Amino acid sequence: MGKRTVLIRKTLFYIWMLLLFTVLPSCWLVRTWKRLPSSIRIMAGVEQELSLNVPVRGDVRPGPEDIQEAVPAIGMDPGGRETGSLSIDLGRPVTVLANQIRSYTMDTRLFGVLPFKTVEVQVIPDERLIPAGIPVGIYVKTDGLLVIAQGDFEGEDHARKEPVRHLLEPGDYILKADGEEVGTKAQFMERVANTYGNEMVLTIRRGEEVFDVRVKPEANAEGEYKLGIWIRDNAQGVGTLTYLEENNTFGALGHGINDTDTTMLMNVKSGSLYRTEIVAVKKGADGSPGELTGIIDYNPENRIGTIEMNSVSGIFGVLNDDSIRRASGQALPIGLKQDVRTGPAQILCCVGQDTEPQRYDVEIRAVHLDHDNVNRGLELVVTDPSLLEKTGGIVQGMSGSPILQDGKIIGAVTHVLVNDPARGYGIFIENMLAQ
DSSP states (O other), X not given: OOHHHHHHHHHHHHHHHHIIIIIHHXXXXXXXXXXXXXXXXXXXXXXXXXXXXXXXXXXXEEOGGGTTSOOOOOEXXXXXXXXXXXXXXXXXXXXXOOOSOOEEEEEEEETTTEEEEEEEXXXXXXXXXXXXXXXXXXXXXXXXXXXXXXOXXXXXXXXXXXXXXXXXXXXXXXXXXXXXXXXXHHHHHHHHHTTTTOOEEEEEEETTEEEEEEEOOEEBTTSOEEOXXXXXXXXXXXXXXXXXXXXXXXXXXXXXXXXXXXXXXXXXXXXXXXXXXXXXXXXXXXXXXXXXXXXXXXXXXGEEXXXXXXXXXXXXXXXXXXXXXXXXXXXXXXXXXXXXXXXXXXXXXXXXXXXXXXXXXXXXXXEOTTOSSGGGSEEEEEOOHHHHHHHSSOOBTOTTOEEEETTEEEEEEEEEETTEEEEEEEEEHHHHHTO
């Protein structure tokens, strides 16, 4: 055997040892970390089984707001008997029961020894939701004027003008001009035009920071005074209503309304839902997402509810009483994320000539209990031949379609894969309710 061959074998041996003792354990740790959620929700007064199957033990203690209160034991063994202990072995199925709506913190230890991950445990009300699945028209006004871009323009002297360079950025919100609220986009543009080049003081919100900047409009080649920015004061579109609660509150979309240019979550001051009629469907294809085309009449008579929050998990608000009847149906229990399984499920939506929400078959391909992206906890694929024929799978406008499994509402459709319209993602319903 030559020296070269011996050297190659030794090198391969060391590579295998490196994989065995470093890379593979690291991959296993990452996988275990993701299988253990950072937050676990359980419903008050309901026995629930946790089957996380991770080699971890957890010690449960009260959350900060409950620190002065007595903590009831929530651990039960597989036979359903109270253990009287707050130590939980997550390597085997464990039944949990809590009667008080409150929060806990669980400090976990890998193999019961090594400090691992801190998990928030929340006890939430045992409530039922009415899955909606109806299309709605959406209109929101921004809280201030959103700056979507800045640039230059030709001035009266034919030189390039950039009045707000280094002062404003895409994603900024203009709240006030010279101490007064800016109003609409048209009103602000008129105000700038009427400065005749005099300096303005703009109040800007950038993230969590609010500050003033001084800007001096410049005249363009036509003699009109400009700042060289593009702004937006509203957004509109079509989406799907996800659920109703007993007090007429709703959740929809399963993701926030983001500005199309900056891709940032929009700060919404007010908004409304309107009746809409789906008049056309553009089928999705590889590389070309489809969409539902709806007619929205923004007449006040067609207004069916108010939007009170725009968050990363969806839009939320209140429906008026007259609109409840169309969306009303059988209320279903909530399926928490630890209850969701891979396999058959259904989505509820209106497409094509549907006059009422229809159930279409899908398959849950993967469940990510601790995904970094809250809107992609579920991976699903459309299997229903009828829906595939109508839309090619998931299309724009179907965001918010409730996902049902085992008689429970478990989530809502959020995104489609551009290169495969039959596949997409969903958000856990508990993440929407957390808002």
